Amino acid sequence: MSDFACLSRRDLVREAAYIAGRWQADGSCISVTNPANGELLGSIPDFGAEETRQAVTAAHQALPAWRALPARERGRILRRWFELVRDNLEDLARILTLEQGKPLAEARGEVASSAAYLEWFSEEARRSYGSVIPANQTDKRLLVTKEPVGVVAAITPWNFPSSMIPRKVGPALAVGCTMVLKPSELTPFSALALAVLAEEAGVPAGVFNVVTGAPQPIGDVLVEDERVAKFTFTGSTAVGKALAARCMGTVKRVSLELGGNAPFIVFADADIDAAVDGALMSKFRNAGQTCVCANRFFVEDAIYDVFVLRLAAKVNELRSGNGLEEGITQGPLINMQARQKVERHLEDAVARGGRILTGGCPDNRSGTFFPPTVLADVDRDSLLCREETFGPIAGIIRISGENDAIALANDNRAGLAAYVYTGNLTRAHRISERLEYGMVGVNTGLVSSEVAPFGGMKESGFGREGGREGLDDYCNTKLTVLDIPAGGT
Numbered sequence: 001m002s003d004f005a006c007l008s009r010r011d012l013v014r015e016a017a018y019i020a021g022r023w024q025a026d027g028s029c030i031s032v033t034n035p036a037n038g039e040l041l042g043s044i045p046d047f048g049a050e051e052t053r054q055a056v057t058a059a060h061q062a063l064p065a066w067r068a069l070p071a072r073e074r075g076r077i078l079r080r081w082f083e084l085v086r087d088n089l090e091d092l093a094r095i096l097t098l099e100q101g102k103p104l105a106e107a108r109g110e111v112a113s114s115a116a117y118l119e120w121f122s123e124e125a126r127r128s129y130g131s132v133i134p135a136n137q138t139d140k141r142l143l144v145t146k147e148p149v150g151v152v153a154a155i156t157p158w159n160f161p162s163s164m165i166p167r168k169v170g171p172a173l174a175v176g177c178t179m180v181l182k183p184s185e186l187t188p189f190s191a192l193a194l195a196v197l198a199e200e201a202g203v204p205a206g207v208f209n210v211v212t213g214a215p216q217p218i219g220d221v222l223v224e225d226e227r228v229a230k231f232t233f234t235g236s237t238a239v240g241k242a243l244a245a246r247c248m249g250t251v252k253r254v255s256l257e258l259g260g261n262a263p264f265i266v267f268a269d270a271d272i273d274a275a276v277d278g279a280l281m282s283k284f285r286n287a288g289q290t291c292v293c294a295n296r297f298f299v300e301d302a303i304y305d306v307f308v309l310r311l312a313a314k315v316n317e318l319r320s321g322n323g324l325e326e327g328i329t330q331g332p333l334i335n336m337q338a339r340q341k342v343e344r345h346l347e348d349a350v351a352r353g354g355r356i357l358t359g360g361c362p363d364n365r366s367g368t369f370f371p372p373t374v375l376a377d378v379d380r381d382s383l384l385c386r387e388e389t390f391g392p393i394a395g396i397i398r399i400s401g402e403n404d405a406i407a408l409a410n411d412n413r414a415g416l417a418a419y420v421y422t423g424n425l426t427r428a429h430r431i432s433e434r435l436e437y438g439m440v441g442v443n444t445g446l447v448s449s450e451v452a453p454f455g456g457m458k459e460s461g462f463g464r465e466g467g468r469e470g471l472d473d474y475c476n477t478k479l480t481v482l483d484i485p486a487g488g489t
Contacts, residue, residue, distance in 0.1 A: 003034065003041055003098050007091045012193040017045050017212045020058035021205025024051070030185050030213065035101040035332045035368050036322040044188045048217035052180070053225065055209040059151045059178040060227045062206030067148045067176035074174060075125035081201035082118035085111065085166075085194070092193055096162055097323040099187045101331035101368075102286050104323050113163040113450070114194070117466065120450040121170035128175050128471050141482040146475040148176035149253055150229030153222035155215075155243075157235050158334055159289045161187035165194055167454070167465045168232050169208060172474045177230070180209045182218045186334060219243060226250045230474065233257070234291075237414075237459050255463025255473045257291065257455060259388045260416030263409035264294035265399075265431070268302040270421035274443060276310045279394065282419055282445035284318060284372055287330050288392040289338070291460075292417035292439070292447060296385050297378075297396040298405050304398045311394065312357035312374040320369050332368040333391060342370050342391030345383045349395055352379035359392075380408065388414065402431065410436045415457030417447050 004013045016025035029043035045051075066074070085092065092114075093107035102110075133142035152172045156164040161184060172179050183191035195210045211218055222228055223246040230253040233240050237258040244254045264282060266275045282294040299307045320330040333339045339362070346360060359373030370391055378384055378395035385395070385408075399405050409418060418437040422428050432440045438456035439447040448454055453464035463473045 003039065004095070006094060009088060009091050012088065012091055012196050013042065013095065013189055014192040014196060015042050015044055016192070017047055017051065018192065018195040018199070018208075018210040019051060019055045020209065021199070032099060032186070032188060034098055035334055038367065041098055041189070044185065044192075044212040047211050047213040049221050051213070052182075052211050052218045052221040055180045055211050056151060056153075056221065056225050056227055058206035058209055059180050062204060063148075063151060063178045066173075066178055066204060066207050069176070071125045071128065071174075071176075074176065075122045077202045078118055078122035078125065078170065078173060081198055081203065082115050082122055084197040084201055085115040085118060088197065089115070092162060092190065094324070095193055096187075096190050097331070099189050100158060100161055101334065102323055103328045103331055106286060107323065110160060110163045113448070114166045116450040117163065117166035117170045120466075121166075121174040121470070124171070124468060124471055125174035127468065128475060139483060139485050141484055143480040143482065145478045145480065146175070146471075147478055149474055149476050150177060151227055152177045152179045152230045152232060152474065153228045154179055154181045154231075155219065155222070155233045155235065156181065156183050156191070158184035158186040159286060159291075161190040162194065164234050165191055167470070171465075171470045173203070173207065175471055175474050177474050178207045180211060180222065180228070182211050182213075182215070182222065185212065185214060188212050223247050223252070224249065228252060230254070232463070232473070240461065241459075253473070255465075256461030257463070257465065258416075258459060258461040259414060260291045260293070260456065260460055261295045261388050261412050261414035262292055262417045262419060262437075263405075263435075264297045264419040265405045265409065265421065266297070266299045266303065266307055267402075267405075267420075267422040267424075267427065268300040269423040269427075270303070271423060271443075272303055272307055272310060275307065275421040276314055278419065278421060278441075278443070278445035279311055280314055280445070282441075283394050284315070284330065284392050287333055287370070289334065289390050293390070294394070294419055294445070295388055296408070297394055298399045298408055299396055300405075301398050301400060304396075308357060308374065308376045308396050311396070315372045315374050315394070316358045318372045320371060330372055330392060333370055334368065336367050338390060339368050339370050342389060342393060345387070345389050345391070346373065346375075346393055348383040349375055349378050349393075352382050354378045354382065354384075354395060386412075402427070406431065406434050410434075413459040416460035417441065417456070419445060
């Protein structure tokens, strides 16, 4: 725990799960290490089925009182949680960098995003509106109301261990649901720190529970327990599909935010410097470990050579290292398996004729660092194009025009995010409509915001997080038909 000595509030670091308003830490433990240097940060309880059922019981018992609380009061509690996250941003960012590896500047941005989601949904708590439908008979009234779905189970990933939580728990609590959260065992301390602040904010016992441990025994309960009404998952496509299938045993509501394979299309009429900056932002944030990372670069022939040289020059300026050090722009990959996948994709691309313009040689000072890399002349059938790399490699492919770009971009089962750079507004609209993706960034490398819906198509999942649409996945829609006879008493 010595790595956390730099924190102003050491009590934010908890080596315990949070169940029914109590911090619990019995039995075996899982070690948590810093991916930048492999050093031990601490440990968390390796809880399983029994403790998860306890958490579900706590959420189930807390549900009636929480859903009965006026929306205004739920919003006030979420607002206080937002304020505490904002006030403790620096400590939360340092915890995040230590356990996940991303540069401190990026960690600060992620925690600020966490706070923004809590603020947004604290305000939206009072706006989960219903409606009155004009009836087809004079003696009928058709009332549509939105009700909380019930107990929610959430599983969040390691790549955004802070912001993924308020994106789910914010709307759930806003509309009156309770939650059991299973954070990644690789990066649990950010989730537990948020639970500390939730408790301080006045979130009642049992309304928000955090269970730590290995995925399978916890996940088994979350997808099978009939008291869980909704399951929300962010992670790999393969795991998400398997968990969603099991949720059908009790017909749970399901929302999934799964893998991506984002195309980044640059047309000849684009501002090349803006496209290069957007590529840096989209591809190399979090060392390429985001589901909306640009994964396939399609650049029109007329500007191809200029674009690849400018991008390579910019990427060459990026600095890898411990995220707490000044001037570092690239942290480590999360573990050795992640690095091995990146190496495999690079080797395949080179074997198929790809040319390394910068990077490419693994950094041997630590097991999980990999240098930011740019390749030109990448083959369209390479692994860099067919699979999600989840690492800091930009493989660039030459295209001939719009139809070529659309055909390549849509030739994939992923459909999360896509990026288009063009100076032609008509083309921007046309391309956006033809792309089979849930989010399209036009002349920007960022698509995520608390005020806008986030989610994908095809095998990238379904459901939306953020925006006013973010409330809908946590509500049931109820129709009440009132019979009002004319002249009745």
